[in-house]
Amino acid sequence: MTDPYRGSCLCGTVKFEIDEFLPQAAHCHCSMCRKFHGASYATIAGVHRSNFRWLEGADELKRYTAENATTRTFCRHCGSSLAFSSPRAAEEEVEIALGAMDGDVPVVPSAHIFVSSAANWTVLHDDLPQYEEKRGSARVNT
Numbered sequence: 001m002t003d004p005y006r007g008s009c010l011c012g013t014v015k016f017e018i019d020e021f022l023p024q025a026a027h028c029h030c031s032m033c034r035k036f037h038g039a040s041y042a043t044i045a046g047v048h049r050s051n052f053r054w055l056e057g058a059d060e061l062k063r064y065t066a067e068n069a070t071t072r073t074f075c076r077h078c079g080s081s082l083a084f085s086s087p088r089a090a091e092e093e094v095e096i097a098l099g100a101m102d103g104d105v106p107v108v109p110s111a112h113i114f115v116s117s118a119a120n121w122t123v124l125h126d127d128l129p130q131y132e133e134k135r136g137s138a139r140v141n142t
Protein backbone atom coordinates (compact mmCIF):
# COMPACT_ATOMS: atom_id res chain seq x y z
CA MET A 1 0.00 0.00 0.00
CA THR A 2 1.24 3.49 -0.82
CA ASP A 3 1.76 6.15 1.83
CA PRO A 4 -1.31 8.28 2.53
CA TYR A 5 -1.69 11.57 0.72
CA ARG A 6 -1.21 14.50 3.09
CA GLY A 7 -2.93 17.85 3.14
CA SER A 8 -2.91 20.89 5.42
CA CYS A 9 -4.27 24.40 5.82
CA LEU A 10 -2.30 27.55 5.09
CA CYS A 11 -1.20 28.13 8.68
CA GLY A 12 -0.39 24.47 9.30
CA THR A 13 -2.71 24.04 12.29
CA VAL A 14 -4.88 21.50 10.52
CA LYS A 15 -3.41 18.41 8.91
CA PHE A 16 -5.19 15.48 7.32
CA GLU A 17 -4.49 12.40 5.29
CA ILE A 18 -6.22 10.40 2.60
CA ASP A 19 -5.63 6.75 1.80
CA GLU A 20 -7.36 6.72 -1.55
CA PHE A 21 -9.29 9.17 -3.74
CA LEU A 22 -12.49 8.43 -5.57
CA PRO A 23 -11.88 8.66 -9.33
CA GLN A 24 -13.76 11.87 -10.07
CA ALA A 25 -12.54 15.39 -9.41
CA ALA A 26 -13.96 18.59 -10.86
CA HIS A 27 -13.56 22.33 -11.07
CA CYS A 28 -16.71 23.89 -9.58
CA HIS A 29 -17.65 27.37 -10.79
CA CYS A 30 -20.73 27.84 -8.58
CA SER A 31 -20.96 31.20 -6.86
CA MET A 32 -20.56 29.58 -3.44
CA CYS A 33 -17.29 27.89 -4.37
CA ARG A 34 -16.09 31.10 -6.00
CA LYS A 35 -16.76 33.15 -2.91
CA PHE A 36 -15.54 30.59 -0.41
CA HIS A 37 -12.28 30.07 -2.28
CA GLY A 38 -11.91 33.66 -3.49
CA ALA A 39 -11.06 32.20 -6.88
CA SER A 40 -12.56 31.61 -10.29
CA TYR A 41 -13.43 28.05 -9.25
CA ALA A 42 -12.78 25.43 -6.60
CA THR A 43 -11.16 22.13 -7.46
CA ILE A 44 -12.60 19.33 -5.41
CA ALA A 45 -12.13 15.57 -5.30
CA GLY A 46 -14.29 12.96 -3.63
CA VAL A 47 -13.02 10.71 -0.87
CA HIS A 48 -14.70 7.90 1.01
CA ARG A 49 -14.96 8.97 4.66
CA SER A 50 -13.29 5.74 5.76
CA ASN A 51 -10.24 6.78 3.72
CA PHE A 52 -10.01 10.25 5.29
CA ARG A 53 -8.58 11.29 8.68
CA TRP A 54 -7.90 14.57 10.44
CA LEU A 55 -4.39 14.19 11.88
CA GLU A 56 -4.02 17.48 13.73
CA GLY A 57 -6.14 20.50 14.50
CA ALA A 58 -9.56 18.86 14.29
CA ASP A 59 -10.62 21.06 17.20
CA GLU A 60 -9.60 24.15 15.22
CA LEU A 61 -12.00 23.51 12.37
CA LYS A 62 -15.07 25.60 11.71
CA ARG A 63 -18.04 24.65 9.61
CA TYR A 64 -20.28 26.84 7.55
CA THR A 65 -23.60 25.42 6.39
CA ALA A 66 -25.22 27.39 3.61
CA GLU A 67 -28.90 27.83 2.82
CA ASN A 68 -28.77 24.84 0.48
CA ALA A 69 -27.54 22.68 3.39
CA THR A 70 -24.06 22.11 1.99
CA THR A 71 -21.34 22.33 4.61
CA ARG A 72 -17.86 23.74 4.15
CA THR A 73 -15.14 22.95 6.66
CA PHE A 74 -12.25 25.35 7.11
CA CYS A 75 -9.44 26.28 9.49
CA ARG A 76 -10.65 28.88 11.97
CA HIS A 77 -7.22 30.49 12.10
CA CYS A 78 -6.35 30.96 8.45
CA GLY A 79 -9.65 30.28 6.68
CA SER A 80 -8.33 27.62 4.34
CA SER A 81 -11.09 25.65 2.66
CA LEU A 82 -10.55 21.98 3.34
CA ALA A 83 -13.69 19.88 3.00
CA PHE A 84 -17.13 20.08 1.49
CA SER A 85 -20.15 17.89 2.04
CA SER A 86 -23.63 17.88 0.61
CA PRO A 87 -26.75 16.13 1.85
CA ARG A 88 -27.41 15.29 -1.79
CA ALA A 89 -24.20 13.27 -2.09
CA ALA A 90 -23.64 9.76 -0.79
CA GLU A 91 -23.44 9.94 2.99
CA GLU A 92 -20.10 8.15 3.11
CA GLU A 93 -18.44 10.64 0.75
CA VAL A 94 -16.73 13.90 1.47
CA GLU A 95 -15.11 16.25 -1.02
CA ILE A 96 -11.67 17.67 -0.44
CA ALA A 97 -10.26 20.94 -1.73
CA LEU A 98 -7.39 19.65 -3.86
CA GLY A 99 -5.48 22.90 -3.41
CA ALA A 100 -4.91 21.95 0.24
CA MET A 101 -2.90 18.87 -0.68
CA ASP A 102 0.82 19.05 0.05
CA GLY A 103 2.06 16.77 -2.69
CA ASP A 104 1.08 15.03 -5.85
CA VAL A 105 -2.26 13.27 -5.97
CA PRO A 106 -3.44 10.45 -8.24
CA VAL A 107 -6.55 12.23 -9.50
CA VAL A 108 -6.90 14.77 -12.28
CA PRO A 109 -10.01 16.95 -12.64
CA SER A 110 -12.18 15.61 -15.44
CA ALA A 111 -14.91 18.26 -15.71
CA HIS A 112 -15.95 21.85 -15.14
CA ILE A 113 -19.26 21.99 -13.28
CA PHE A 114 -21.79 24.76 -12.59
CA VAL A 115 -20.29 26.65 -15.51
CA SER A 116 -23.60 28.55 -15.84
CA SER A 117 -22.40 30.46 -12.74
CA ALA A 118 -18.86 31.07 -13.98
CA ALA A 119 -17.38 34.54 -13.62
CA ASN A 120 -17.25 36.45 -16.90
CA TRP A 121 -13.47 36.80 -16.53
CA THR A 122 -12.92 33.07 -16.33
CA VAL A 123 -11.30 31.81 -19.52
CA LEU A 124 -11.00 28.06 -19.90
CA HIS A 125 -8.25 26.69 -22.10
CA ASP A 126 -8.69 22.98 -21.59
CA ASP A 127 -10.80 20.41 -23.39
CA LEU A 128 -12.65 19.10 -20.35
CA PRO A 129 -16.43 18.82 -20.56
CA GLN A 130 -18.21 21.87 -19.19
CA TYR A 131 -21.58 21.26 -17.55
CA GLU A 132 -24.14 23.96 -16.84
CA GLU A 133 -24.74 22.48 -13.42
CA LYS A 134 -23.64 19.19 -11.86
CA ARG A 135 -21.73 16.54 -13.77
CA GLY A 136 -24.02 15.00 -16.37
CA SER A 137 -26.28 18.07 -16.72
CA ALA A 138 -26.53 20.01 -19.98
CA ARG A 139 -23.18 20.52 -21.70
CA VAL A 140 -21.94 24.05 -22.36
CA ASN A 141 -19.22 22.97 -24.79
CA THR A 142 -19.23 20.09 -27.23
Ligand SMILES: [Zn+2]
Binds near residue numbers: 011013075076078080
Ligand atom coordinates in the same frame (compact mmCIF):
# COMPACT_ATOMS: atom_id res chain seq x y z
ZN1 LIG B 1 -4.99 27.16 9.22
Ligand SMILES: [Zn+2]
Binds near residue numbers: 028029030031034
Ligand atom coordinates in the same frame (compact mmCIF):
# COMPACT_ATOMS: atom_id res chain seq x y z
ZN1 LIG C 1 -19.38 24.78 -6.18
